[in-house]
Amino acid sequence: MAVQNVIGDSFRGATWVSLHNGGGVGWGEVVNGGFGLVLDGSQDAEERAKSMLGWDVSNGVARRCWSGNEHARExxxxxxxxxxxxKVTLPHKVSDGDMLAAAFIV
Structure with a gap:
């Protein structure tokens, strides 16, 4: 998701983007993305901010929805x-607990 987010931010007008180590969860275990956006008061900067921030936030909410967070889904x-x-693909809930458990049996 970090790579997808950074690419989307760059195409929508971020001033700079970065892929970097995830930090607090252990060196080399996670990749995070970041962005910077210069807001100079221009109409162009306003449009880029609307486009990029909408994308960036929606990506985070979608990821949390996929992990089962009901508030994120709403x-x-x-x-x-x-x-x-x-357009976000919504997850389907598994109502049959036995089937879900069977999916994780090794």
Whole structure:
């Protein structure tokens, strides 16, 4: 997700982007992405900020939705309703606990 996020931020107008070590979870175990955005008061900077920040935040909410966070799911559904350009694949809940348990048996 970090690479996808950084690429999306760069195409939407971030001033700079970076891929870097995840930090607090152990050296070399996680890749994080970051961005910088110069806000100089221009109309161009405002448009880039709207585009890039919408992408960046929606990516984070979608990731949390996929991990099972119900509030994130509600948020991303509302966001897709208000912005028809946004398309996020929603996870399907497994209601059969036995089937879910069987999927993880080695």
């Amino acid at each position: 948020t991303i559904v509302r966001t897709m309703q208000s912005d028809p350009r946004l």
